[in-house]
Amino acid sequence: xxxxxxxxxxxxHDRGAKVVAHALRDAGIEVIYSGLKRxxxxxxxxxxxEDVDVVGLxxxxxxxxxxxxxxxxxxxxxxxxxIAVVVGGxxxxxxxxPLKELGVRDVFPMGTPLPEIVKAFRRAERQGSREGGEG
Amino acid sequence: xxELKTHAGFPIAPAYGPEDLAGVDxxxxxxxxxxxxxxxxxxxxxxxxxxxxxxxxxxxxxPEETNERFKYLMAHGQDALNVAFDLPTQLxxxxxxxxxxxxxxxxGMAVDTLADMEAxxxxxxxxxxxxxxxINGMAAPITAMYYAVAEKQGAAPERVVTTxxxxxxxxxxxxxxxxxxxxxxxxxxxxxxxxxxxRYPRSNPVSVCGYHIREAGCTTAQEMAYGLAxxxxxxxxMLTRGMAVDDFAPRISFxxxxxxxxxxxxxxxxxxxxxxxxxxxxxxxxxxPRSWMFRSxxxxxxxxFAVQEPENNIVRGAYIALAGALAGAQTMAxxxxxxxxxxxxxxxxxxxxxxxxxxxEESGAADTADPLAGSYYVEALTTAxxxxxxxxLGRVERMGGIVxxxxxxxxxxxxxxxxxxxxxxxxxxxxxxxxxxCHVGDQPVEADRDVELYSFDPRTTEAQLAKLARIRAQxxxxxxxxxLDRLTDEARGRQNLLEPIMEAVKAYATLGEMAQAMRRVFxxxxxxxxx
Numbered sequence: 001x002x003x004x005x006x007x008x009x010x011x012x013h014d015r016g017a018k019v020v021a022h023a024l025r026d027a028g029i030e031v032i033y034s035g036l037k038r039x040x041x042x043x044x045x046x047x048x049x050e051d052v053d054v055v056g057l058x059x060x061x062x063x064x065x066x067x068x069x070x071x072x073x074x075x076x077x078x079x080x081x082x083i084a085v086v087v088g089g090x091x092x093x094x095x096x097x098p099l100k101e102l103g104v105r106d107v108f109p110m111g112t113p114l115p116e117i118v119k120a121f122r123r124a125e126r127q128g129s130r131e132g133g134e135g
Numbered sequence: 136x137x138e139l140k141t142h143a144g145f146p147i148a149p150a151y152g153p154e155d156l157a158g159v160d161x162x163x164x165x166x167x168x169x170x171x172x173x174x175x176x177x178x179x180x181x182x183x184x185x186x187x188x189x190x191x192x193x194x195x196x197x198p199e200e201t202n203e204r205f206k207y208l209m210a211h212g213q214d215a216l217n218v219a220f221d222l223p224t225q226l227x228x229x230x231x232x233x234x235x236x237x238x239x240x241x242x243g244m245a246v247d248t249l250a251d252m253e254a255x256x257x258x259x260x261x262x263x264x265x266x267x268x269x270i271n272g273m274a275a276p277i278t279a280m281y282y283a284v285a286e287k288q289g290a291a292p293e294r295v296v297t298t299x300x301x302x303x304x305x306x307x308x309x310x311x312x313x314x315x316x317x318x319x320x321x322x323x324x325x326x327x328x329x330x331x332x333x334r335y336p337r338s339n340p341v342s343v344c345g346y347h348i349r350e351a352g353c354t355t356a357q358e359m360a361y362g363l364a365x366x367x368x369x370x371x372x373m374l375t376r377g378m379a380v381d382d383f384a385p386r387i388s389f390x391x392x393x394x395x396x397x398x399x400x401x402x403x404x405x406x407x408x409x410x411x412x413x414x415x416x417x418x419x420x421x422x423x424p425r426s427w428m429f430r431s432x433x434x435x436x437x438x439x440f441a442v443q444e445p446e447n448n449i450v451r452g453a454y455i456a457l458a459g460a461l462a463g464a465q466t467m468a469x470x471x472x473x474x475x476x477x478x479x480x481x482x483x484x485x486x487x488x489x490x491x492x493x494x495x496e497e498s499g500a501a502d503t504a505d506p507l508a509g510s511y512y513v514e515a516l517t518t519a520x521x522x523x524x525x526x527x528l529g530r531v532e533r534m535g536g537i538v539x540x541x542x543x544x545x546x547x548x549x550x551x552x553x554x555x556x557x558x559x560x561x562x563x564x565x566x567x568x569x570x571x572x573c574h575v576g577d578q579p580v581e582a583d584r585d586v587e588l589y590s591f592d593p594r595t596t597e598a599q600l601a602k603l604a605r606i607r608a609q610x611x612x613x614x615x616x617x618x619l620d621r622l623t624d625e626a627r628g629r630q631n632l633l634e635p636i637m638e639a640v641k642a643y644a645t646l647g648e649m650a651q652a653m654r655r656v657f658x659x660x661x662x663x664x665x666x
Contacts, residue, residue: 009237066237
């Protein structure tokens, strides 16, 4: 299984993104980390190019609804809607449902335990669509 | 008996006694408050003569909205300001830049031109109020705007007290608002320090921040070690420009955190002051005692707080204030209890301010200088912390020094590693957090909705965009372009860029235009992504 952890937008806080990346890697998942300040278009391109199962967006600026929508639209436009998108960061509880309505598979607001996050990524693995199996 | 460790990683004994002070020389290592090496604080009488400054971090929406909140806090006894800027401003993007979409006025106030800084400080006399500007990559243009507003208000330069953060190295390590590559970024830091030292003698043109690095996950000892290493890098930078150390060192200030174990935090600051004083005096040859003083804002970080049962954060804030007072803070700022949910509400801000005031006026923590001095525990911790900080400084040296370690990404990787280790210690319960991993309540997090959520108003963006369009239409674009061309030209050379920046600011050039004028020469930083 292969995932992309990405920081869209302008927010420079990457502690959460890096901690999640470490935890996924320790769980045997292949992790690509985008680095800071990626545009939604860049994230979509990298996700498609690297053929990942899941894109994890980490957003602490409050702009999560807009940025998640841009990434989901971008994946759809590339015919890559089978790549799941999950979102973590400072997401107020009231925004969890709206994010899911946009098509976000799972949302990890502040305080979500790491094992739950790892499990959610596992659940989002695509079934039998790629060669090579576990990465 | 359960083994306990400090955040720095060394063991804590169940009791301490005189035998733990072996090797400590009172006169040499501890001394008296206000005397070298300032272990016990930088002033002789500490808070009996002057209480710490209370400076909550605030800024959101338009400059006009932020101006109202400034006045609200000042009406309740806050004596200084600490301005938060939105991300486009911090990154040198105008509000109408496509990359700014959705982020205008979101995590701080939006600034496009001098007109915005004029609005933010309307009715606030800049020759009497001291203002911190939490700005780094764009510190030079934003501080130039601030100086221009002060000038328009008629404030004498020698009465202007401002502290632009201007600490770009920690942005590369932790906070991420870098723009240009490391070397030109350092040049801008030095340009602002030099310009301010010459023209605005009471400004503090750099605030070296361990705070954000700790928030990103490093240990207490690393927070102090990295801060000291960064300060040393800036001192060296100014010396290579031919400035004498005593011409700028007295105005270097610091910004550190004090959440966690109270006694360890106090020891961290006592050890840090001692190390800084020795470094400035012995290594850099400073002879003005003010150059030896580690003057610090001490605050808390959001990472001290929890999203579960948010009211508990008010109690955590009180302990942070106590630690800051016992540690000898010059300035204090506390996170607000609702910080994990939202931009702070006025009520949450007022509670944070009241927490500091109660600590100052009622608790007795401010009654005498360094009240923990002589405690077997605190003195032993101070010695142990000093040793650990020195060890960490040695590790930075082995990475090639702080600037090289930042360029290679080695220091960022170490901070991320520590963040993950900390997360694991939380998961096992080794680091206890009430209502998070011990004494957990039966209410799910979603139930904790007793927090007034800030509603981001899309009209904020519209108002900001309309104002920017108006300024672009009203100003003399020929003059603006000439000032921007000059800025690009001088960026190619080695002159101090504050002069051309000031000229562009006064012509109402936008922040994005000034950033771009320099980007043409400097290029953009490429992050060394390491996990």
